[in-house]
Amino acid sequence: MDLEKSKSRQPEDQWFTRNTFVRLTLLALLIFLSVALTLSHFFTPSENTQSNLPLGGFLSKPRGQEICRQYDYKYPQSYIKDNSTVLNILFNETFRxxxxxxLSQAVQIPTDVYDEDPSVEKDPQYWNDKFTPFYDYLNKTFPIIFTHLQVELVHSHAIVVTWKGKEAESDLKPILLTAHQDVVPIQKSTLDQWTYPPYDGVYDGDKLWGRGSSDCKNLLIGLLESLEELYKSGFKPKRTIILGFGFDEEVGGERGAQRIGQFLTQRYGNDSFYAVIDEGGQSVAYEEGVILALPGTSEKGSTDVVVGINTPGGHSSVPPLSQHTSIGLMAILIESLEKDHFQPIFSPGNPTFHEYQCIAKYSPTLSHRIKKSLLNADKSHRANKQATHWLYNKSLLSRYLITSTQAVDIINGGVKSNALPEYVEAVINHRVAVESTVDEVYNHDLYHAKRLAKKFDLGLISEGDILRNETKNGKITIHKASQLEPAPSTPTVGKVWELFAGNIRHIYEQLVPSGNSKSCYSKPASDDDNVDVVGGGKQVIVAPGIATGNTDTRYYWNLTKNIFRYRPGLFTTVESHAHGVDEFIRFDSHLQIIAFYYEYLQLINEEDNL
Known part of the structure; x- marks a missing residue:
């Protein structure tokens, strides 16, 4: 009996044994996979390499471009043979x-422009009065350039300086360096808040004060000084060097830079330039213990959306049944828009992504958790979410570098206190994230206009198309008054970037190793010296950057893929009060502009770098 029972249980026991083996095998496999995943999380190549796969890739990611690669110092042969001129620029008191x-005398010539300024064709005398004195001053101050180089006026007041290269007829592409002559106006109500009068150009030995000292007559004068020093040193370029100075950048650049772009396209053609370098707001920045030089390699787009609301007029003693006048309806729309923020995006398509990966790689203060999320943000949705949340809440600047923005800047409506307003209009300025489009941002506003039209039974016209017929209650009109898509991205690999980044490192780590002052300077460092300091013993990390505003480079996109928005110096334009009270430049920064271009223009003209 027991034997039979034993036999009857045998198949069941065998099944149990086999099942247990399978379970143990599966358990072991799960443990192995878990350990592998854990190890891959800690030993992923992401801290040294950047994957070229989109978010959501798995373990088998190929090794890609190194995260935040820093290039060796780059400098011209003159630095080795005879660096007396560049040292003179930086540290000689007489030259200073x-x-x-x-620069002081350039600041003393007012060249302010206004949104409502007439066209050049409509009122040429207006523009002559404003910019001819500045041109005459440049002519007098830089006789070498105006005598020996080709100087042309485009659209009356845009200045194009051409220093023809010895190989100008070959395939050697020219370089374009730009700045603008105009400045933003002074608000009369703020005059008593200035330390020095805004057009006095006061130099106190450390800073030079006044409107345009930082944005951007310093760059314009610095470029001209660089060319004169090069000419006096006997330099003869192989690659043609062109300077382009617009005169209405602060109001969009349509009269100046746009005409320069058309002029150069007609003369040289599309994709005809080695590089374009314009002003940039982020020169040397300090983030999480890292010193950064941030050449702008893209720009956000922009659009002005105009919304108008028409409603029946009448006496204010008999308001509409809804109790909302057109002004009230506009207030509802504005409130609705301002509650609906654009969502942040942190992607490799934005230079900010690479900037903060550099910060994560080199920061001595950033927490391990944030470092990890930044370095893995292109490989893990969870890491990307954590990095995005941190950046969005870190500061206003970091927030708006990774999202589209909206600002209701103008509103007009109503004519009398006892009359119902028949029309009210608002202008909403948007800056468009590099991952977005103008249409996407416009549709965000249109969505809220549609909701308002439906709720209050109003007509709706979008970009001239009737979406809802006008009713007895009135109508909404909405359209784009201006539009600029986000800029194409400049490559940050290859010889052009390598020379540019390497020369920046050379200037700030070898020529001005103390970083901020001529008084701390002892001698130029060689490659063998252990000098990696700028203002406190730290290397300068060159990373792609982006500013929240726009520059004249929008008119040069067709000339080259290599567009850098960068102005050497120690302060951003925000820190130096550009557009505000007490605009200034620390004068060491101005000298560094001259020194940088003195060396860089030689560097890109040497045989090995052509």
């Missing part, structure tokens, strides 16, 4: 004072 005088 003469340079300060040139």
């Amino acid at each position: 004072n003469h340079s300060a005088q040139k």
Whole structure:
């Protein structure tokens, strides 16, 4: 009996044994996979390499471009043979004072422009009065350039300086360096808040004060000084060097830079330039213990959306049944828009992504958790979400670098206190994230206009198309008054970027190793010196950057894929009060502009770098 029972249980026991083996095998496999995943999380190549796969890739990611690669110092042969000129630019007191005088006198000539300024064709005398004195001053101050180089006026007041290269007829592409002559106006109500009068150009030995000192007559004068120093040193370029100075950048650049772009396209053609370098707001920045030089390699787009609301007029003693006048309806729309923020995006398509990966790689203060999320943000949705949340809440600047923005800047409506307003209009300025489009942002506003039209039974016209017929209650009109798509991205690999980044490192780590002052300077460092300091013993990390505003480069996109928005110096334009009270430039920064271009223009003209 027991034997039979034993036999009857045998198949069941065998099944149990086999099942247990399978379970143990599966358990072991799960443990192995878990360990593998854990190890891959800690030993992923992401801290040294950047995957070229989109978010959501798995373990078998190929090794890609190194995260935040820093290039060796790049400098011209003159630095080795005879660096007396560049040292003179940076540290000679006589040169410093003469340079300060040139910039001071440039600031003393008001060249302010306004949104409502007439066209050049409509009122040429207006523009002559404003910019001819500045041109005459440049002519007098830089005789070498105006005598020996080709100087042309485009659309009356845009200046194009051409220094023809010895191989100008070959395939060697020219370089375009730009700045603008105009400045933003001074608000009369703020005059008593200025330390020095805004057009006095006061130089106190450390800073030079006044409107345009930082944005951007410093760059314009610095470029001209660089070319004169090069000419005096006997330099003869192989690659043609062109300077382009617009005169209405602060109001969009349509009269100046746009005409320069058309002029150069007609003369040289599309994709005809080695590079374009314009002003940029982020020169040397300090983030999480990292010193960064941030050449702008893209720009956000922009659009002005105009919304108008028409409603029946009448006496204010008999308001509409809804109790909302057109002004009230506009208030509802504005409130609705301002509650609906654009969502942040942190992707490799934005230079900010690579900037913060550099910060994560080199920061001595950033927490391990944030470092990890930034370095893995292109490989893990969870890491991307954590990095995005941190950046969005870190500061206003970091928030708006990774999202589209909206600002209701103008509103007009109503004519009398006892009359119902028949029309009210608002202008909403948007800055468009690099991952987005103008249409996507416009549709965000249109969505809220549609909701308002439906709720209050109003007509709706979008970009001239009737979406809802006008009713007895009135109508809404909405359209784009201006539009600029996000800029194409400049490559950050290859010889052009390598020379540019390497020269920046050379200037700030070898020529001005103390970083901020001529008084701390002892001698230029060689490659063998252990000098990696700028203002406190730290290397300068060159990373792609982006500003929240736009520059004149929008008119040069067709000339080259290599567009850098960068102005050497120690302060961003925000820190130096550009557009505000007490605009200034720390004069060491101005000298560094001259020194940088003195070396860089030689560097890109040497045989090995052509």
